Amino acid sequence: MLFEGYETGNFYDEMFEADGSPRPCARLLYERIGSVGDAELRRYQQAAEQALLRMGITFNVYGDSAGTEKIFPFDIVPRIVPAEEWLPIERGLRQRVHALNVFINDIYHEQKILKDGIVPRDLIFSAKSFRQACVGLKPVKDAWCHITGTDLVRHGDGKYYILEDNLRCPSGVSYVLQNREIMKRTFPQVFDDSNVRPVGDYPSYLLRTLQDIAPAGTTDPTVALLTPGIHNSAYFEHAFLAKFMGVELVEGRDLVVMNGYVMMRTTKGFERVDVIYRRIDDDFIDPLTFRPDSMLGVPGLMDVYRAGRVALANAPGTGIADDKVIYAYVPKIIKYYLGEDVILPNVPTYVCWDDAERQHVIDNLDKFVVKAANESGGYGMLVGPHSTAEQRDKFKEAIRANPRNYIAQPTLALSRVPVIVEDHFEGRHVDLRPYVLYGKEIFVLPGGLTRVALKKGSLVVNSSQGGGSKDTWVLSC
Amino acid sequence: MLSRLADSLYWMSRYVERAENVARFIDVNTWLSLDLPTGYQEQWSPLISTTGDDALFAEHYHQATKQNVIQFLTFDTRNPNCVLSCVTAARENARLARQYITLEMWEQINRFYFAVQAAAQSATRGFQPRQDFFSDVMTACHLFLGTLYATMSHNEGWHFCRLGRLMERADKTSRILDTKYYLLLPSVDAIGTPYDDLMWAAVLRSTSAFEMYRKRFQQISPDRIVEFLVLDREFPRAIHYCVVNAEGSLHSISGTPARTFGNPAEQQLGRLSAELNYIQVREIINRGLHEFLDGIQVRLNKIGDAITNAFFALQPVPVVSPYPGREA
Numbered sequence: 085m086l087f088e089g090y091e092t093g094n095f096y097d098e099m100f101e102a103d104g105s106p107r108p109c110a111r112l113l114y115e116r117i118g119s120v121g122d123a124e125l126r127r128y129q130q131a132a133e134q135a136l137l138r139m140g141i142t143f144n145v146y147g148d149s150a151g152t153e154k155i156f157p158f159d160i161v162p163r164i165v166p167a168e169e170w171l172p173i174e175r176g177l178r179q180r181v182h183a184l185n186v187f188i189n190d191i192y193h194e195q196k197i198l199k200d201g202i203v204p205r206d207l208i209f210s211a212k213s214f215r216q217a218c219v220g221l222k223p224v225k226d227a228w229c230h231i232t233g234t235d236l237v238r239h240g241d242g243k244y245y246i247l248e249d250n251l252r253c254p255s256g257v258s259y260v261l262q263n264r265e266i267m268k269r270t271f272p273q274v275f276d277d278s279n280v281r282p283v284g285d286y287p288s289y290l291l292r293t294l295q296d297i298a299p300a301g302t303t304d305p306t307v308a309l310l311t312p313g314i315h316n317s318a319y320f321e322h323a324f325l326a327k328f329m330g331v332e333l334v335e336g337r338d339l340v341v342m343n344g345y346v347m348m349r350t351t352k353g354f355e356r357v358d359v360i361y362r363r364i365d366d367d368f369i370d371p372l373t374f375r376p377d378s379m380l381g382v383p384g385l386m387d388v389y390r391a392g393r394v395a396l397a398n399a400p401g402t403g404i405a406d407d408k409v410i411y412a413y414v415p416k417i418i419k420y421y422l423g424e425d426v427i428l429p430n431v432p433t434y435v436c437w438d439d440a441e442r443q444h445v446i447d448n449l450d451k452f453v454v455k456a457a458n459e460s461g462g463y464g465m466l467v468g469p470h471s472t473a474e475q476r477d478k479f480k481e482a483i484r485a486n487p488r489n490y491i492a493q494p495t496l497a498l499s500r501v502p503v504i505v506e507d508h509f510e511g512r513h514v515d516l517r518p519y520v521l522y523g524k525e526i527f528v529l530p531g532g533l534t535r536v537a538l539k540k541g542s543l544v545v546n547s548s549q550g551g552g553s554k555d556t557w558v559l560s561c
Numbered sequence: 562m563l564s565r566l567a568d569s570l571y572w573m574s575r576y577v578e579r580a581e582n583v584a585r586f587i588d589v590n591t592w593l594s595l596d597l598p599t600g601y602q603e604q605w606s607p608l609i610s611t612t613g614d615d616a617l618f619a620e621h622y623h624q625a626t627k628q629n630v631i632q633f634l635t636f637d638t639r640n641p642n643c644v645l646s647c648v649t650a651a652r653e654n655a656r657l658a659r660q661y662i663t664l665e666m667w668e669q670i671n672r673f674y675f676a677v678q679a680a681a682q683s684a685t686r687g688f689q690p691r692q693d694f695f696s697d698v699m700t701a702c703h704l705f706l707g708t709l710y711a712t713m714s715h716n717e718g719w720h721f722c723r724l725g726r727l728m729e730r731a732d733k734t735s736r737i738l739d740t741k742y743y744l745l746l747p748s749v750d751a752i753g754t755p756y757d758d759l760m761w762a763a764v765l766r767s768t769s770a771f772e773m774y775r776k777r778f779q780q781i782s783p784d785r786i787v788e789f790l791v792l793d794r795e796f797p798r799a800i801h802y803c804v805v806n807a808e809g810s811l812h813s814i815s816g817t818p819a820r821t822f823g824n825p826a827e828q829q830l831g832r833l834s835a836e837l838n839y840i841q842v843r844e845i846i847n848r849g850l851h852e853f854l855d856g857i858q859v860r861l862n863k864i865g866d867a868i869t870n871a872f873f874a875l876q877p878v879p880v881v882s883p884y885p886g887r888e889a
Binding site: 137138139140314319320322323324326327332333334335337338348349350351 | 562563564565566567653656657659660661664667668671672675717721814872873
C-alpha cells in the first residue's frame with residue numbers, strides 16, 4: 085500500500101497525526117485512497133495531468149525550440165481544512181483586508197497613522213510602491229484593494245500565520261477552480277460524503293465586486309479584464325476569469341482614451357469601458373503617468389481614473405500595503421484603525437531598517453529567511469539554512485547597502501501534505517493562499533490555492549521555482 | 562465585439578482551413594501516385610504552387626521530390642503555410658480568443674496541435690509521417706469545425722470564423738484548380754484513357770468534390786469540373802458557394818442590408834458575388850481559365866485587406882496628458 089513507510093518527520097502533517105493515524109477530517113479520503121489501490125491511483129494522477137494538458141493549462145519550457153509545453157504540476161491528494169480551523173482564518177482575513185483598505189485610504193489622504201507615529205513616515209515615502217500620483221484620489225466607496233490573495237502558512241506549532249499580503253495583482257485563483265473540477269472527477273464519492281465547500285461561484289462574486297465599484301451613475305457597467313497578453317505566464321488565468329465572468333479580455337492596444345473616457349476598439353467602432361480589472365502592475369498601466377517605456381498600458385488611463393470616469397481594480401497605489409516592511413506593522417495597523425487585536429498573527433519579522441534588528445539578522449543569517457521588500461514570486465530571497473556562505477555574503481552586502489529593502493523571518497517549519505512520488509507518498513511543504521474580495525461587502529472564498537514545494541525538503545512553493553499545486557478542501561462541518 | 566478578437570477568430574479559422582487543404586492535397590497526390598504506372602513522372606512541385614510558396618521552397622530545397630515536398634508542406638516551420646505552422650498559428654489565435662471560444666473548441670485545437678507536434682517530433686528522428694496522418698489532420702479540422710458549429714453561438718464571432726474559412730477555401734479551390742488544370746491540359750483531347758480519368762478525378766478529390774461531382778455530372782469532363790468547382794451554388798468548396806456565403810456573413814456582421822454596402826469589403830465582395838451569379842463556364846474557358854482564376858485570387862486578397870481595414874484596424878487617436886511626467 086502506498087502509505088506504507090510514510091513519514092510525517094518532525095513536521096505538522098495536514099493529513100496525519102504525529103502518531104501516523106489519519107486526522108479526522110482526512111479519514112474518508114484516507115480510506116478511499118486505500119481502497120482504490122496503487123495502480124488506479126497513479127492512473128488518476130495521470131488522467132488529471134492529461135486533462136490539464138488538453139485544457140492547455142501549460143507553460144513553455146524555456147530554451148526548447150521544439151515547443152515543448154509542460155503543465156503546472158498538480159498533485160491529486162488534496163489538502164483538507166476542517167470547518168473549525170477555517171472559521172478563524174476567514175475572520176482573520178476579513179479583519180486584515182478591511183484594515184489594510186482603511187490604511188491605504190488614510191495614506192493617500194490624511195495620513196493620520198503617520199501623524200500619530202504608528203507607522204514611521206520615512207518608511208512610507210521611501211517605499212518604491214508609494215505612488216505620489218495617487219494622493220488625494222477617491223476610489224468608489226474608499227475601496228482600494230478589491231482582490232487580495234493572502235499567503236498563510238502553518239508552522240510546526242500547528243498555528244496559521246500570515247506570511248505575505250498580496251494586494252497588487254494576486255494570481256492563482258483559476259487554478260483553485262480548475263483543480264477542483266479535476267478533483268471532482270477523481271474522487272466523486274469522497275466529495276459526496278465529506279461536505280466540501282464549493283469554490284465555483286468565485287467568478288460571480290468577482291463580477292459583482294467589479295460591478296459594485298463602477299463609477300457613480302453608470303447603469304449596467306461594461307467590465308473588461310486587462311491582460312499583458314498571451315506571453316504572460318498568467319494568461320490562462322486572465323482568459324479563464326474573463327470567460328467565466330463573461331467580460332471582455334483586453335490588451336493595452338485594444339484600449340484608447342477618447343473624449344475623457346476609456347474606449348475599446350470593437351468591430352462596430354469605439355465602446356466605453358467602465359471598470360477595468362487590470363492584471364498589469366501600476367508601473368505599466370499608463371506610460372503618461374508611470375513608466376514611459378510601457379507598451380502594455382493605455383496612455384491617458386490615469387487621467388480618466390482621476391476624473392472618476394473609469395474604475396480600476398485593484399486601485400493604483402495598493403502596493404504600499406504589501407511592501408514587506410509595512411507588513412511588519414500590520415498588527416499595529418489593525419489595532420489602530422479597528423481597535424482589535426490581530427486574529428491571524430504575522431510571522432515574527434525583523435526589519436533591517438532598524439539598526440539593532442539588522443545586526444541581529446546579519447549575525448544569524450544562516451537561521452533566517454531574508455526577503456526583499458518589493459519582490460515576489462520567490463525572487464530576491466535567501467533561505468538561510470539552505471544557503472551557501474557565498475550567498476550569505478552577497479546578502480549581507482545587499483542588506484548593508486540598502487537596509488530599507490530587506491526583512492528577515494525565522495525559517496518556518498512549514499506544514500506538509502503527502503504527494504505521490506512515483507510509487508509511494510512523501511511529505512512536501514505547503515502554504516495556502518485564500519482569496520478575498522472587497523466591494524460592497526467582503527467575500528472570502530472558502531478554499532484557496534495550496535502551493536506545494538515539490539523538491540524534497542524545499543520550502544519554496546512558487547511555481548517559478550519548482551512548485552506545484554493541490555486542491556484545498558474547506559469542510560462545512 | 563473587440564476588433565483584435567474578431568481578427569483572431571478570423572485567422573484561427575483561416576489557418577485551420579489552410580491546414581486541411583494542404584493535408585488533403587498531399588493525401589490525394591500520394592494515392593494518385595500509387596495508381597500511376599511505374600516510370601510515370603510523379604507531380605509533386607504543383608503542390609507547392611497551391612500555397613504560393615515556390616520561391617521559399619527553391620531557397621531551401623534542390624529538388625521537388627516527394628519526400629522534400631511532403632517535408633516542406635508538413636513539418637518545415639520555415640514554411641509559414643506548412644501543416645505544423647498552420648496548426649500552431651490557429652492555436653495561437655485560439656489562445657488569443659480563448660475567453661470567447663468554447664472549451665470544446667479550445668480542447669479540440671489543443672488535441673490537434675499536440676498530435677501534429679508529436680508527429681513532427683518523430684519526423685525529426687527520421688520517421689516519415691504515416692499515411693493516415695493526413696487523413697487524421699483532415700478529421701481534426703472537421704472536428705474543430707463541428708465544435709464551432711455545435712457549441713458556439715452563431716453570433717458575430719461565429720460569422721468572423723465563417724468569413725475567414727470561406728475566404729481561405731475560395732482561394733485554395735481556385736489555386737488547386739488552376740495548378741492542376743494546366744498540368745492536365747495537354748491531355749484534354751485524350752479524355753477517356755484510364756490515367757486521364759484518374760488524374761481528373763484527383764482534381765476533384767483534392768477539393769473533396771469527387772462524390773458530389775459524380776452525383777451532379779456523372780462523367781468526368783474538364784469543363785464540367787471547372788463549372789462544378791467554380792460555379793456550383795450548393796457544393797461547399799465551390800468558389801461561388803464560398804463567395805456568396807462569405808458575403809452573407811459579412812452582412813450579418815455589419816447589419817447592412819443585402820445588395821447594398823457599408824464598406825469597401827462589402828462592395829468588393831458583393832461585386833464578385835454578382836459576377837459569379839451570372840457568368841457561364843463557356844465564358845470562363847474562352848476568356849482563359851488561368852486569367853480568370855488569377856483574377857479571383859487577386860480580388861480575394863484585396864477583399865481580405867478590406868476586411869482588415871473595416872473591422873480589425875481601427876486607427877488610434879493620439880492622447881496628450883494634462884499631467885505630463887507626474888511620476889518619474
